[in-house]
Amino acid sequence: MAEFVIKMADERGRTLQQLEHGISEAEVRERYSQQGFLVYSVKPRGLLAGGEVRLGGRRKIKQSDFVIFNQQFLTLIHAGLPILNSLELLIKRQGSAYFRTILENVRDRVKSGELLSSAFALQGIFPKLYTTTLMAGEKSGNMEEVLQRFISYQRMSQSFKKKLAVSLVYPALLIVTVIVLLSFLVTYVVPQFALLFSNLNAQLPTITMIMLSVGTFTRQYIVLILVALVALAFLLWRWKNTDNGAAQIDRAVLSIPMIGTIVLKQQVATFARTLATLLQGGLPLVPAMETAGSSMTSRKVVNGISKATVHVREGRGLSRSLEEQGVFPPMAVEMIEVGESTGALPGMLTSVAEFYEEDVQTALGAVMALIEPAILIFMALVVGTVMVSLYLPLFSLGGGLH
Numbered sequence: 448m449a450e451f452v453i454k455m456a457d458e459r460g461r462t463l464q465q466l467e468h469g470i471s472e473a474e475v476r477e478r479y480s481q482q483g484f485l486v487y488s489v490k491p492r493g494l495l496a497g498g499e500v501r502l503g504g505r506r507k508i509k510q511s512d513f514v515i516f517n518q519q520f521l522t523l524i525h526a527g528l529p530i531l532n533s534l535e536l537l538i539k540r541q542g543s544a545y546f547r548t549i550l551e552n553v554r555d556r557v558k559s560g561e562l563l564s565s566a567f568a569l570q571g572i573f574p575k576l577y578t579t580t581l582m583a584g585e586k587s588g589n590m591e592e593v594l595q596r597f598i599s600y601q602r603m604s605q606s607f608k609k610k611l612a613v614s615l616v617y618p619a620l621l622i623v624t625v626i627v628l629l630s631f632l633v634t635y636v637v638p639q640f641a642l643l644f645s646n647l648n649a650q651l652p653t654i655t656m657i658m659l660s661v662g663t664f665t666r667q668y669i670v671l672i673l674v675a676l677v678a679l680a681f682l683l684w685r686w687k688n689t690d691n692g693a694a695q696i697d698r699a700v701l702s703i704p705m706i707g708t709i710v711l712k713q714q715v716a717t718f719a720r721t722l723a724t725l726l727q728g729g730l731p732l733v734p735a736m737e738t739a740g741s742s743m744t745s746r747k748v749v750n751g752i753s754k755a756t757v758h759v760r761e762g763r764g765l766s767r768s769l770e771e772q773g774v775f776p777p778m779a780v781e782m783i784e785v786g787e788s789t790g791a792l793p794g795m796l797t798s799v800a801e802f803y804e805e806d807v808q809t810a811l812g813a814v815m816a817l818i819e820p821a822i823l824i825f826m827a828l829v830v831g832t833v834m835v836s837l838y839l840p841l842f843s844l845g846g847g848l849h
Contacts, residue, residue: 451475451491452571455484462487466568466575467741478737478753507572508546514601516546521594530563576600576721579738583728593728600724607716607804614811621822628826632833634669637662640837651840658836697746709810712803714748715779720800726793733760748774765792779803 453475454464463484467475472489479486516537523533534554541547549570556566564581567573577597584593641659644651651659665672686692701707718739725735733756740752751774758768766784769775775783779799786795 451489452569453479453489454487455479456487464569465565466571466573466578481757508543508549510601510605512543512546514598514605516541516550517594517598517601521591521598524594525591531557575738575741576724579725579730579734580728583725583730586729589729596724596727600720603720604717610808611811614808614815618815618818618822621819621826625822625826625829629829632830633662633665637833637837638666644840652836654832654836655840658833694746701745701747705810705814709807709814710745711748711774712776712810713807714743714745715775716800716803716807718743718748718752719779719796719803723793723796723800726796732765736765751775776803 451467451472452464453467454462456462467479472491476486476489519537519540520533523536524530528536531554534550534557538547538550538554541550549572552570553563553566556569557563561569562582562585564578564585567581568575568578580593580597581590584590637658641663644655644659687696700710721739721742722735725738726732730738736752736756736759740749740756743749743752751769751772755765755768755772758771759765764784764787766780766787769783770777770780782795782799782802783792786792789795
C-alpha cells in the first residue's frame with residue numbers, strides 16, 4: 448500500500464499532521480473525513496506540507512539495525528534516562544550514517560515540542576505500527592511496556608519471514624538453473640546445430656525446423672528481446688501500483704489453488720498479531736484495526752478490514768463484523784469470538800496468529816514438496832525435447848548410411 452502525509456484538524460480545531468497508509472489519496476481523505484476530521488491535504492510520501500522534501504527520501508533502514516536501536520532505547524528508558532538524553536546517546540553510538548541523520552531529525556523535533564511518535568512518523572520511513580505503538584505508550588504513560596511488545600513483535604515477524612525465505616531458496620535456485628540452461632541451449636547449442644544441418648543439406652523433421660527457427664531468431668534478436676522484456680516488466684510494475692492493477696493481481700493470486708490459501712492465511716496471521724500488539728499497548732479497538740489493516744498487502748483483506756472497522760465503530764462485535772465480510776477463515780472468526788466473550792481478545796488474537804503462522808509453514812512445506820519435483824520434471828521434458836529435436840536428423844542420416 449502507498450503512504451501519504453495527511454494534514455487535518457480534529458473537532459477541537461487542533462492541526463495534526465501524520466503519515467498514513469492507504470490505497471489512494473481519495474481513499475485516505477474519505478476515511479478521515481468519515482471520522483469527523485477536517486482534511487486540509489493528502490500528499491504522497493516523500494513530500495511534507497509546504498513542499499519540503501522529506502528527509503531521506505525513500506531509503507530504508509535495515510530491520511536488524513532498527514530492532515537493535517529499539518532494544519537499546521528500551522534499556523536506556525528502563526534505566527530512568529529521559530527520552531532526549533537516550534536519543535542523544537544512541538545517536539553518538541549509531542554506526543549507520545543515514546540512520547544517525549534520521550535520529551538527529553527526530554531529536555530536533557522532540558526538542559521543539561513535538562511528540563516522539565509524531566517525530567518518527569514525519570520521517571516517512573518507519574512503519575505505521577511503530578509510530579502508533581509509540582503514540583499508545585505516550586497516551587498510557589507506559590512507554591517501556593509498549594516498546595517491549597513491539598520488539599517481541601518484530602522478532603516474531605523476522606523469524607517468520609526468515610523461515611519463509613529459507614523455504615523458497617531451493618525452488619528459486621531450480622528456476623534460475625532452468626532459465627540459464629534454456630538460454631544456453633537456445634542461444635548457443637541450437638544455432639550450432641543449425642549451421643551443421645545447413646552444410647549437410649538434409650531433410651529435417653518438423654520439430655527440428657521449429658527448434659532451429661526459434662534458436663536462430665533468438666540469437667539474432669537477443670538484444671531486442673531483452674529490451675522488450677525489461678519494458679514489459681516496467682509496464683507491469685507501473686500497472687501493479689495502480690488501484691486497478693493491484694486489485695486484479697491480488698484477485699489472481701488469491702484464486703491460485705493452494706497458493707491463494709497460503710497468502711490469505713499469512714495475511715490473517717499478520718493482521719491478528721499486529722492487532723494484538725496494538726491492543727496490548729493500550730490502543731482502542733477501532734484505531735488499532737485501522738493501523739493493523741493498513742499494514743496488509745492484499746486488497747481483498749484491506750477492503751474487508753476497512754468495512755469491518757466501520758461496523759465496529761457503529762457498535763457491532765469484531766468477530767461478527769469480520770464474518771460478514773467473508774474474508775477471514777471461519778476458525779479465525781470463532782477464536783476471535785471466544786476472545787471477545789471472555790475479555791481476552793489480545794491473547795486470543797496472538798493464538799490466532801501463532802496457529803496460522805504454523806499452518807502457513809506446514810502448507811508452504813507441502814507446496815514446496817510438490818513444486819520441486821514439478822520443476823525438475825519440466826526441466827527434463829524441455830531439455831529432452833530440445834535434444835531429441837536436434838539429434839533426430841543425425842540418427843536419420845546415420846541410418847541412411849547403412
